[in-house]
Amino acid sequence: xxxxxxxxxxxxxxAVMTAGLAAAGELPNIVILAxxxxxxxxxxxxxxxxxxxxxLSIDSLIAAAPGMDKLARFTGEQIASIGxxxxxxxxxxxxxxxxxxxxxxxxxxGIVVTHGTDTLEETAYFLNLVIRSDKPVVLVGxxxxxxxxxxxxxxxxxxxxxxxxxxxxxxxxxxxxSNDDLFAAREIQKTNTTDLQTFISPNRGQLGEAYYGxxxxxxxxxxxxxxxxxxxIDGVEALPRVDIVYAHENADGMMVKAAxxxxxxxxxxxxxxxxNATKPMVDALAAAAxxxxxxxxxxxxxxxxxxxxxxxxxxxxxxxxxxxLNPQKAxxxxxxxxxxxxxxxxxxxxxxxx
Numbered sequence: 222x223x224x225x226x227x228x229x230x231x232x233x234x235x236a237v238m239t240a241g242l243a244a245a246g247e248l249p250n251i252v253i254l255a256x257x258x259x260x261x262x263x264x265x266x267x268x269x270x271x272x273x274x275x276x277l278s279i280d281s282l283i284a285a286a287p288g289m290d291k292l293a294r295f296t297g298e299q300i301a302s303i304g305x306x307x308x309x310x311x312x313x314x315x316x317x318x319x320x321x322x323x324x325x326x327x328x329x330x331g332i333v334v335t336h337g338t339d340t341l342e343e344t345a346y347f348l349n350l351v352i353r354s355d356k357p358v359v360l361v362g363x364x365x366x367x368x369x370x371x372x373x374x375x376x377x378x379x380x381x382x383x384x385x386x387x388x389x390x391x392x393x394x395x396x397x398x399s400n401d402d403l404f405a406a407r408e409i410q411k412t413n414t415t416d417l418q419t420f421i422s423p424n425r426g427q428l429g430e431a432y433y434g435x436x437x438x439x440x441x442x443x444x445x446x447x448x449x450x451x452x453x454i455d456g457v458e459a460l461p462r463v464d465i466v467y468a469h470e471n472a473d474g475m476m477v478k479a480a481x482x483x484x485x486x487x488x489x490x491x492x493x494x495x496x497n498a499t500k501p502m503v504d505a506l507a508a509a510a511x512x513x514x515x516x517x518x519x520x521x522x523x524x525x526x527x528x529x530x531x532x533x534x535x536x537x538x539x540x541x542x543x544x545x546l547n548p549q550k551a552x553x554x555x556x557x558x559x560x561x562x563x564x565x566x567x568x569x570x571x572x573x574x575x
Contacts, residue, residue, distance in 0.1 A: 249293050250294050250329055253283065261275050285375045325353075344360065348406065350575065359390070359396045380401065402431070407546075408428070426440075462486055472502040486563070487517065488515070490519060
């Protein structure tokens, strides 16, 4: 009798717990926004190293990653079907607006963006500055096309959905999942033409890991992003032109003059060493700054901090130092900053905080 009573109580307790878990364990709603890229690439023939980016639809990508339905409920939308070498302002603004629209609804718990790897770091950082939500936003790509032997896209997408569905990813800003690693948008950098382990974060290290549907987080971003960002694309139809000029031996500054003639509102120097360049190039940049073009010094070397007034007198020349941002990230931030101000001092404040 005693044993039977205990058994009944145990069964009842298990039933109550199961019902509670079913209610509490309702799957999150994730929207996958597709832009194309190698992750949606197809080869002309099997084993051919050449391929066309953005060939496959979002439905095909989802079908190639079985098991995601155990992680979340999800839907897919095709924002664009391009290789990320062709990423442009029109797609950026469309993508950011749609993401903000979705994230503002209680029915959406997170966003995944499929994207080519070539400019993924730029799109991720742009979204990091203009997304107006703490909900997870995760970019994902692949280094091998979808039709390749051992394509890396399906598992990358699976892990990206897992991170987007994880409440622990909230408030971390825009994230990137690649090859089992998890990166902050501000820190990520592509470093290899073809290797699967192309992405690294040279200055602050990877943010965590995403491994077969489980995420671990090592640190939290300290710079401003998403809901703490002052930038908005509301009413913005075009972004200011900002060009990157590359420093090298015997550079004469003609590329700087060409950028100014083309209407650049800002110029980013991909400088040698600590953001430096030949005297003729620095002189050309100083002349541009004197005309009201905002000049930001970054470096081509791949890591490190470009500080103010170390080898170049930024105060005297009216330049901005990029600090940790590489040239392509500095360009993204400068374009948004120029929507608000052309003051080098105010833009330096922006680079200090973002």
